[in-house]
Amino acid sequence: MKILKTLVVFILLQVGVAASVSAAGQHYTQAQFDALNKSGKPVVIHVHADWCPTCRAQDPIVSALIKDPAFKNVSFLEVDFDAQKDVVKAFNVSQQSTLIVFKGGKEQGRSTGDTRKASIDSLINKAL
Known part of the structure; x- marks a missing residue:
């Protein structure tokens, strides 16, 4: 019974990670x-x-913008700051909470530490 409970908890945690x-x-x-x-x-x-x-x-801001019909053609990719150090370095990022926008393969803008919906929305609009 204990093994079954552990298995259920493990599955629920995996579903939660996938959802996040x-x-x-x-x-x-x-x-x-x-x-x-x-x-x-x-x-x-x-x-x-x-x-x-x-x-x-x-x-929550990025999650809401992902669902915004205005950004339906924009792909959102998340880089793990701790686990993907080579990628972080390749993007010349010095700290987490950085957003980088690309259009046609060229960087259009970036921000670090921004938590204002209006300015994040404005940044993402540079991709359109």
């Missing part, structure tokens, strides 16, 4: 980023850390 990743965008992979840029699609990179209070403040 999908709410904040897809997990970043270089292949996916390259394919999106090659196709000319707009991309928003969110360099994120689970322990970061600023990132946690950005999460």
Whole structure:
């Protein structure tokens, strides 16, 4: 019975982790980023850390914008600040809570530590 309870808790935790990743965008992979840029699609990179209070403040804003019909053609990719150090370095990011917007494979803008919906919305609009 104890094993069954442990298994149920494990499954619920995995579902919760999957839900939090999908709410904040897809997990970043270089292949996916390259394919999106090659196709000319707009991309928003969110360099994120689970322990970061600023990132946690950005999460509901980014999640709402992902669902906004105005951004239906924008792909949102999340980079794990702690686990993907090579990617963080490649994007020349020095701290978590950084948003980078790409259009046609070229960077259009970035912000770090911004938790205001209006300015994040404005930044993402640079991808359109």
